[in-house]
Amino acid sequence: MYQSGPNPDLGERIDSAYQCPEIAAHRKHLLEILSPDVGETVLDIGSGPGFLASDIGRCVGALGEVIGVDISEQMVAFATANNADAWVSFCQGDAEALPFNRESFDVVVSTQVAEYVADADRFCTEVARVLRPGGRALISVTDWRGVTWHAKNEARMNTVMNAFSLHCAQQDLPRTLAPRLRNAGLDIDRVVCFPIVSLGEHDGSYCHVLAAFVLQFMLASGLADRKKMDGWLDDLRQLKKSKECFFSVNRYDFVARKGLSADGWSAKGRIIH
Numbered sequence: 001m002y003q004s005g006p007n008p009d010l011g012e013r014i015d016s017a018y019q020c021p022e023i024a025a026h027r028k029h030l031l032e033i034l035s036p037d038v039g040e041t042v043l044d045i046g047s048g049p050g051f052l053a054s055d056i057g058r059c060v061g062a063l064g065e066v067i068g069v070d071i072s073e074q075m076v077a078f079a080t081a082n083n084a085d086a087w088v089s090f091c092q093g094d095a096e097a098l099p100f101n102r103e104s105f106d107v108v109v110s111t112q113v114a115e116y117v118a119d120a121d122r123f124c125t126e127v128a129r130v131l132r133p134g135g136r137a138l139i140s141v142t143d144w145r146g147v148t149w150h151a152k153n154e155a156r157m158n159t160v161m162n163a164f165s166l167h168c169a170q171q172d173l174p175r176t177l178a179p180r181l182r183n184a185g186l187d188i189d190r191v192v193c194f195p196i197v198s199l200g201e202h203d204g205s206y207c208h209v210l211a212a213f214v215l216q217f218m219l220a221s222g223l224a225d226r227k228k229m230d231g232w233l234d235d236l237r238q239l240k241k242s243k244e245c246f247f248s249v250n251r252y253d254f255v256a257r258k259g260l261s262a263d264g265w266s267a268k269g270r271i272i273h
């Protein structure tokens with residue numbers, strides 16, 4: 001609980017971060033929104049440990065194809081080692097310059113990645129480029145500026161979380177993503193809000209996982225010293241003891257579509273008359 005000691009290894013860190021109940025519930029929700037069909041070709045940009053790509057792989061089956069692309073060699077290696085399906089694969093690549101031809105995919109998905117890329121417009125242009133006409137995209141982003149996290153010392157919590165929002169490049173992305181996607185040539189179908197709420201009762205809860213990440217970022221970046229962060233952690237520990245924890249953050253899932261060309265032809269053939 002609220003670890004302040006040495007880091008566990010990569011596998012353990014990935015499991016605790018991506019398999020905690022709140023994140024697994026969001027993956028299930030994303031799969032429902034996406035509703036992949038048998039035989040579809042899907043690109044997962046910033047696929048990380050590959051859990052969502054593997055879930056999508058089970059939906060599209062051997063007639064389809066899922067490719068996960070990630071900038072991190074470690075993540076690609078982890079995802080590859082944990083994948084059993086021949087039609088699901090992972091490769092290294094940059095979301096701002098995807099290593100795929102235009103109009104290659106029926107579906108493009110990217111979750112909790114766009115907020116980390118340096119150029120969010122370039123990211124959107126790349127999504128639109130690799131999507132076939134008539135194809136759909138699902139882009140999920142976290143509102144790191146909108147975290148609600150109860151603490152006895154509210155001023156310190158606000159200072160820490162304001163500084164922590166700098167861990168990503170695009171803090172305002174939930175507010176600006178719709179026009180960026182439209183400018184890239186996509187139509188927005190809908191935006192779904194997925195709240196992550198944690199009362200921090202279990203050691204594997206999302207807020208415990210996040211606390212470890214916040215601690216690591218704040219110390220490594222020099223944005224706070226050990227004394228301040230020990231006080232911050234102690235505050236959270238006391239609230240856990242008295243069962244007064246409350247944590248909440250929203251994720252926004254943007255569902256977009258690439259229109260068909262004027263004559264109704266897509267790269268894969270006639271879709272409408």
Ligand SMILES: C[S@@+](CC[C@H](N)C(=O)[O-])C[C@H]1O[C@@H](n2cnc3c(N)ncnc32)[C@H](O)[C@@H]1O
Pocket residue numbers: 018045046047048049052069070071072075093094095096110111112113116117118
């Ligand atoms: C918060 S993780 C999300 C992983 C996964 N999409 C999920 O939701 O479980 C962000 C991932 O984006 C990757 N990433 C960050 N910048 C990237 C870029 N420019 N191109 C490709 N991947 C990137 C990171 O390596 C990391 O695996």
